[in-house]
Amino acid sequence: MEKDIFILGIESSCDDTSAAVIKNGVILSNEVAGQKCHEAYGGVVPELASRAHQQNIIPVVDMALKNAGIKATELSAIAFTRGPGLLGSLLVGTSFAKGLSLSTNVPLIDVNHLQGHVLAHFIGEEGVDKKMPKFPFLCLLVSGGNSQIIRVDDYLSMEVIGQTIDDAAGEAFDKCAKVIGLPYPGGPLIDKYAALGNPDAFTFSKPRIQGYDYSFSGLKTSFLYFLRDQIKVDPDFIEKNRNDICASLQKTIIDILLIKLRKAAKETGINEVSIAGGVSANKGLRAALQDDAKKFGWNLFIPPFAFTTDNAAMIAITGHYKYLNQDFIGQDAMPYSRVTFDK
Ligand code: KG4
Secondary structure, three states, X not given: OOOOOEEEEEEOOOOOEEEEEEEOOEEEEEEEEOOHHHHHHOOOOHHHHHHHHHHHHHHHHHHHHHHHOOXXXXXXXXXXXXXXXXXXXXHHHHHHHHHHHHHHOOOEEEEEHHHHHHHHHHOEOOOOOOOOOOOOEXXXXXXXXXXXXXXXXXXXXXXXXEEEOOOOHHHHHHHHHHHOOXXXXXXXXXXXXXXXXXXXXXXXXXXXXXXXXEOOHHXXXXXXXXXXXXXXXXXXXXXXXHHXXXXXXXXXXXXXXXXHHHHHHXXXXXXXXXXXXXXXXXXXHHHHHHHHHHHHOOEEEOOOHHHOOOOOHHHHHHHHHHHHOOOOEOOOOOOOOOOOOOO
């Protein structure tokens, strides 16, 4: 009989401390501790994030192991997010994983956070007959730090074919939300107000750039100037039009994302299309993708909400596939902050 594979995943790349255990690709536990300490600052404060990770990491890992009913010494491997992300935050997860590996003699696996988001589609759930994408597929990865179109040829073979040249889609949501006085992170609030507004009430600029790349900085500026001009005429403009402003902004961001995704699907001839990352929780984006899937005959894959935002289950599943390749890393592994797919 084959030996069971138990992978502990540890995620600490930004402002969520998470630990998860996966058995033979099926999730047993996935614990996430968020960080409220950033709310007052309108964005993640790196130094506060690393301190909060230090406080959270032991209880979160402990809970993940307990809820999975397994001891650390019984694990097959410990997978941790090595990057990209905030260096101070990554250091906490990396150091903890190394320490746990040393004390238990369980091997270490380093995971690229972006690869983790993509492989979230393969997290098995007990009793759920899950439809998983077939290779090759396209993944629109949209989060607070990334906006990319990725061509996925195999679990561990993927290529970024388009990406943002400035802000990420999540950043566009959050920064524009800040302009209209919404707290951080503003993306979910824009989503909420957008559902009550008219998406065609206002128009904002869309970038014209080559290939499958994205740009959101022009939209941010156009949004800011539009509001500045309107407020000159009516100081209560934002309050009176909040729902329409949010709906129009959201529609613009979705249009920008989908124009390039449609182009990529058409030109590569790939009709297995998926979405990943925190922004994929956006209801307008999900609905627009479903419309496109019908229109263009795509097989569409949208992960469950818990696996779209930062979570350790996606790190554990990536660890699982690296484990199958016996792809381990030594105690000298250092975190990296920059986006790359070749680590
Ligand atoms: O992947 P993620 O959890 O982590 C980071 O990249 O840090 O993504 C977080 C981002 C934030 O920008 C947040 O505003 C955005 O995802 N987000 C949303 C929604 N839920 C989260 N944006 C729009 N609509 C949502 N419903």
